[in-house]
Amino acid sequence: MNSKAVRDAFAGYLFLLPALIVFGLFIAEPLVNSIILSFHRYDVITPAVFVGLDNFVKFFHDTRLGTVYGNTIEFVLILVPLHLIMGLLLALGVTKVVSVKWKYIFRTAFYFPVLVTTAAVAVAWVYMYDFNFGIMNYLLSLFGAAPIPWLNDPHWVYVSVAIFSFWKFVGNPFLYYLVGLQNIPKSLYEAAEIDGANATQSFFRITLPMLTPTIFFVLVVTLIGAIQIFDEPYLITGGGPGDASRTISLYIYEQAFQNHAMGYASTVSLSLFIIILAITIMQFRFSSRWVSYDQE
Incomplete structure (x- = not known):
């Protein structure tokens, strides 16, 4: 390898170094610690005690896991x-607005809740859901x-959380879709119009195929976020x-910070990690069947 190639390789790794440091500190190191802790009993106060596979045995006999994983699947x-459908519909609606002023207003209105602290607005939403005095009722x-x-019925709590989650976080997929729609060449729509295509045909033959990379990205991010849902409930x-x-x-969170069972919490978190990893790998593996990166 000549000196220029060495310098180029060194420069490349140098640019990667900040990202690698962040990855090591906040992803790799916690993951390794979780694996180690899953073989220990640790309550934060006393030193960790090696217990072998006890946490894994407890994991497979924990009757509450079926309920909490079932709730997670429902969410x-x-x-x-x-988020996938409504984010796209909102983005399509904004792109159809002719007035630049109203486009700016709608973009701001849809994305602003994402910027607001979740804990602050959640307090207001709890009052809105109040059975006797809430504005919803x-x-x-x-x-x-x-x-x-809304908050006391096992069936309605899903709806309550879904409404709040939609209002709070739909701005993210909306923004991704909006950027994706703006990157579709207008010449394609003009050619389709000349050929006699109507709005529905243009949507299914041009918009959706050209938007599949964005849809795939939104699907991956939204699915991972939904599986890890914490703030809303x-x-x-x-x-x-x-x-x-x-x-x-x-x-x-309950096992780790309320019951102080850090070892068992690490075991459960590993199961969540494996599930998310498997689902994400499957998504990427099958994405080639429907995602088109051809922008010509």
Whole structure:
């Protein structure tokens, strides 16, 4: 290898160094520690004690895991389609707005909740969901509907969290879709219009195929976020009533910081890591069947 190639390689690794340091400190090192702790009993106060496979045996006999993983799956089935579809519809709507002023207003309105601290707005939403004095039940009463126990009914807590999550986080997929739509060449639509294609045909033959890389990115990010959902149920329902809205991330938090069972919490977190890793690998493996990166 000549000196120029060595210098180029050194420069490349030098540029990668900050990212590698961050990866090592905040991803690789915690992952290794989680694997090590999963073989120990550790309560933060006393030194860790090696227990072998005891935490894994407990994991396979933990009856609550079925409930919390079931809740997590329900949130995934609700939130992923909601954010994927509604984010796209909002982005399509904004692109159709002719006025630059109104485009700016809509973009700001849809993305602004993402910038607001989740804990701060969650307090307001809890009051809005109040059975007796909340604005949600007040609006229902205007149409003659009976009040809904948004936060106390095991069936309605999913809807409550989904509504809050949509309002708070739909701005992210909306922004990704908006950027993706703006990158589609206008000449394609002009050619389609000359050929006699209507709006529906242009959408399914041009917009969707050209938008598949963005859809794939949004799907991966949204799915990972939904599987790890923590903020919404923690701040809105606290995981209740009972375990009705307790997700796997909430359960890990409970085991680690309330029960001080760091070893067992690490074991459960490893199961979550393996599931997310497997799903993500499958998504990338099958993406070639429907994602098109050809922009010509």
